[in-house]
Amino acid sequence: MKIAVSADGSNLDARVAHRFGISAYLITVDPETMEFESVPNPGASAKRAAGIQTVVLAISKGVDTVLTGYCSPTAMKHLTDNGISVVTGVTGSVAEAVAQYSTPVHTTPPAGKDKPDIDAAALLQALKRSGMQLINLLPTFVGVILLVGLFNAFLSKKLLSSIFSGNALLDTLLGTGFGSILASNPVNAYVIGGQLLEQGVSLFAVTAIISAWVTIGLVQLPAEMAALGKKFALVRNALSFALCMVISILTVVTYYVFMAI
Numbered sequence: 195m196k197i198a199v200s201a202d203g204s205n206l207d208a209r210v211a212h213r214f215g216i217s218a219y220l221i222t223v224d225p226e227t228m229e230f231e232s233v234p235n236p237g238a239s240a241k242r243a244a245g246i247q248t249v250v251l252a253i254s255k256g257v258d259t260v261l262t263g264y265c266s267p268t269a270m271k272h273l274t275d276n277g278i279s280v281v282t283g284v285t286g287s288v289a290e291a292v293a294q295y296s297t298p299v300h301t302t303p304p305a306g307k308d309k310p311d312i313d314a315a316a317l318l319q320a321l322k323r324s325g326m327q328l329i330n331l332l333p334t335f336v337g338v339i340l341l342v343g344l345f346n347a348f349l350s351k352k353l354l355s356s357i358f359s360g361n362a363l364l365d366t367l368l369g370t371g372f373g374s375i376l377a378s379n380p381v382n383a384y385v386i387g388g389q390l391l392e393q394g395v396s397l398f399a400v401t402a403i404i405s406a407w408v409t410i411g412l413v414q415l416p417a418e419m420a421a422l423g424k425k426f427a428l429v430r431n432a433l434s435f436a437l438c439m440v441i442s443i444l445t446v447v448t449y450y451v452f453m454a455i
Contacts (some may be wrong), residue, residue, distance in 0.1 A: 215245030370401035373406025
């Protein structure tokens with residue numbers, strides 16, 4: 195049996211990381227001998243698809259169980275689909291987490307008591323996790339506000355009209371290209387899309403930018419090639435580029451058709 199623990203450090207004394215996808219390390223441990231291997235997590239520095247990169251790492255190490263503080267539903271589904279069980283809400287050091295998981299505790303509820311009492315420690319831990327998630331979201335909110343200000347200050351309507359001419363095919367191509375290069379939280383794509391529409395940029399270009407932003411990652415291409423293989427990464431990005439253009443055009447055409455009805 196092999197257990198993987200998301201960790202903030204590279205040894206058994208390190209704390210269990212709060213989030214699986216962006217943990218600094220993934221430590222695989224043999225619970226019988228406590229022999230371990232510490233691997234830097236490629237998802238820790240990724241701006242997008244961090245959880246998937248960590249999933250690929252866990253699968254490649256042949257682990258049976260993952261212990262972590264929090265695991266996103268998407269990452270958990272990929273792990274469980276590959277036969278890996280996931281335990282969340284884990285705290286303490288890596289060694290403590292492995293020891294606790296490896297020593298199951300069996301309890302018998304008192305007679306005549308159908309519902310368990312509320313665990314104050316579990317409630318406090320849940321509130322702590324919720325607070326940490328809110329803190330993690332604050333940079334995104336601040337980034338959105340700053341992004342709007344920078345957009346209005348440096349990108350004039352005249353400049354945008356010189357780039358996006360209004361030609362459906364050309365605007366879609368340019369939009370897909372810009373969206374492929376940009377890298378940030380997907381929420382920012384919606385902010386930029388809204389600002390572009392206000393500046394008169396065509397819906398074809400805006401739709402293409404948003405579609406490419408969330409599906410193509412040229413900035414993260416080296417990390418994707420390292421995790422999933424060069425051929426797969428190149429083919430996936432090339433196909434995604436072509437499909438983004440097609441989907442963007444079909445989406446806008448469908449929208450205009452429904453608006454005309």
